[in-house]
């Protein structure tokens with residue numbers, strides 16, 4: 001039995017790997033994001049939801065990085081995948097969140113200084129941004145000084161007041177747009193900004209020649225194309241029309257509006273008005289979509305086990321940033337995050353005010369060392385760091401794949417119950433935190449106690465969750 005189990009495990013590992021590589025050339029299934037403005041959500045928070053999709057086995061680390069007054073850097077919660085340039089996410093002490101989705105451009109010129117930037121973009125925002133808008137200014141600075149090295153990417157930067165999407169193109173071209181407060185925006189792996197009006201500085205920011213450059217390159221012809229559409233002009237055509245992109249876009253659009261959409265990405269608005277207020281449970285449903293609500297199915301996916309749409313085999317982390325303006329940032333801004341696929345994993349809250357990660361989430365004693373070795377120490381992680389939380393999530397996924405159809409029901413039922421409980425408990429838990437701050441001024445009055453309580457809450461949740469995962473596996477023997 002052991003032998004059979006082992007070969008099944010090996011087989012599933014090979015399958016996951018092969019699938020991941022077959023997708024690489026399309027550069028899609030490389031993350032997915034949904035942003036809801038503060039007037040579009042149930043509780044008035046800005047919500048930013050994101051699936052992190054990557055090939056290969058990745059080790060999830062989550063650091064609570066302290067402020068460095070000498071260097072002038074912020075305190076932040078850092079979701080780190082060692083060795084990865086475009087997988088990390090962060091939430092800093094100003095409640096600024098940053099994630100990204102690959103969006104391939106058609107740019108073939110390489111106008112950068114000192115090699116250009118990639119990883120620096122998210123780290124700069126995490127370390128220095130004091131608001132989402134300030135984050136956009138920092139991106140502008142990086143684009144002007146260095147330029148972007150990869151083909152293209154959309155960074156989503158949000159705080160408790162607003163969210164901005166920054167579409168970067170290889171070289172110096174870029175454009176950012178503010179997500180309307182009453183709308184929901186969806187970003188698969190193609191640019192989603194359409195009309196650009198740089199004179200409207202409250203809603204746009206970008207390179208001044210964004211339209212004229214497209215004309216010069218023959219990517220936009222006003223006589224043929226009509227009004228300028230950034231996504232149409234700058235997207236790599238293959239990515240733009242990839243079925244995996246429009247199918248995921250359709251699924252999310254349908255979820256928030258209840259309407260059906262065509263398969264033509266040109267018909268999708270920049271952002272939509274939802275048919276109701278959107279909550280965290282909605283975001284989980286969108287991130288977990290296996291395409292149940294769309295008639296067009298993903299064609300390239302061969303894995304017979306885990307169905308695929310927005311939630312895919314290669315989704316290694318899903319995060320929902322809940323950003324609330326009426327509470328101190330330490331309490332009001334948090335990440336609900338998973339150790340794997342959102343269709344069955346628990347979303348565990350990490351508050352911006354935490355000062356210590358639970359055991360098993362930081363492979364180094366300090367975040368400074370982790371950052372220094374982010375690229376150099378990224379091989380054989382499972383061998384070198386066997387006792388970390390990351391493998392608990394991954395080994396559960398491997399077990400699930402040994403008989404997905406048999407195990408998914410009992411898993412969803414048990415984890416779903418714990419998730420419900422966490423949601424229900426949120427207000428009572430946050431009520432108890434009021435003892436640590438002044439509700440009128442939002443000033444923290446007992447930081448030590450606040451940090452200890454927040455740290456303990458997350459740690460205890462993981463303790464319970466890992467026990468639950470063990471229990472589920474044992475119950476199926």
Ligand SMILES: [Zn+2]
Pocket residue numbers: 288290306307311312341342343344
């Ligand atoms: Zn799934």
